[in-house]
Amino acid sequence: MFESDGVRVRALPMKRALKWAAVGVLLLLIAAGSVWYSAFGNNSAIVDGQQLVPGVETVKDGFVSVFVLDAGPRQVALIDAGNDASGKAILAALARRGLTAGSVAAIFLTHGHGDHTAACKLFPDAQVYALESEVALIGDAIKVTHPLKDGDASDVGDLHVETFAVPGHTPGSAVYLARGVLFFGDSAGASKDGAMMKAVRLFSKDSGQDVASLKALAARLQPRSPEITTLAFAHTGPLVGFQPLATFASSH
Ligand SMILES: [Zn+2]
Numbered sequence: 549m550f551e552s553d554g555v556r557v558r559a560l561p562m563k564r565a566l567k568w569a570a571v572g573v574l575l576l577l578i579a580a581g582s583v584w585y586s587a588f589g590n591n592s593a594i595v596d597g598q599q600l601v602p603g604v605e606t607v608k609d610g611f612v613s614v615f616v617l618d619a620g621p622r623q624v625a626l627i628d629a630g631n632d633a634s635g636k637a638i639l640a641a642l643a644r645r646g647l648t649a650g651s652v653a654a655i656f657l658t659h660g661h662g663d664h665t666a667a668c669k670l671f672p673d674a675q676v677y678a679l680e681s682e683v684a685l686i687g688d689a690i691k692v693t694h695p696l697k698d699g700d701a702s703d704v705g706d707l708h709v710e711t712f713a714v715p716g717h718t719p720g721s722a723v724y725l726a727r728g729v730l731f732f733g734d735s736a737g738a739s740k741d742g743a744m745m746k747a748v749r750l751f752s753k754d755s756g757q758d759v760a761s762l763k764a765l766a767a768r769l770q771p772r773s774p775e776i777t778t779l780a781f782a783h784t785g786p787l788v789g790f791q792p793l794a795t796f797a798s799s800h
């Protein structure tokens with residue numbers, strides 16, 4: 549009796565400590581959950597295999613998109629190279645149209661984060677394009693064979709790609725315009741209710757600079773707005789037309 553009481557008295561502080569530890573873990577989980585939700589919870593969904601316009605297909609590689617762009621007979625270009633070093637989703641998309649890794653003639657990197665460059669080395673024949681100012685961040689992920697400057701235009705087969713510098717998410721983040729689609733990488737996203745959102749602050753070098761870059765891009769492309777049919781993002785689904793970018797620019 550005495551002994552068991554003694555045990556209970558000694559056990560109590562331990563139980564209390566465990567209880568507080570459990571509460572601590574729970575609070576951490578709630579905090580992590582709310583950070584996750586504020587970063588991603590309102591994102592529109594990525595749909596694997598979605599054709600954005602003729603000649604531009606979305607590949608869903610886990611939580612990130614890769615885009616496959618037709619670039620002539622039996623050759624394609626990629627916008628980014630995904631998060632999966634084995635390139636499973638990209639290779640499957642190529643296989644669906646009877647293509648192989650050797651069919652990828654070019655990769656245009658929106659920026660150097662690892663969730664966009666992982667499969668680069670699977671495509672031995674690909675020329676690699678990125679803004680010159682991003683080459684350092686891309687590092688060993690892949691050698692950039694074509695360092696770009698803002699305003700450059702590149703041709704790969706019958707594909708024409710224009711490059712716009714949008715520093716902010718990373719110092720050398722690029723937006724590409726090809727086949728009437730603007731590819732933003734991580735510099736913007738789409739909410740479930742169809743609005744364009746700025747880069748996720750948590751993962752961005754300079755969120756204020758990102759907004760300024762997007763506003764400048766909107767002003768610059770306004771005269772060409774009729775030719776822009778789609779806005780494509782790396783971590784969300786797409787938006788239709790130029791208007792969401794114009795609305796973003798006027799409301800920030
Ligand atoms: Zn990123």
Ligand SMILES: [Zn+2]
Nearest residue numbers: 661663734782
């Ligand atoms: Zn990313």
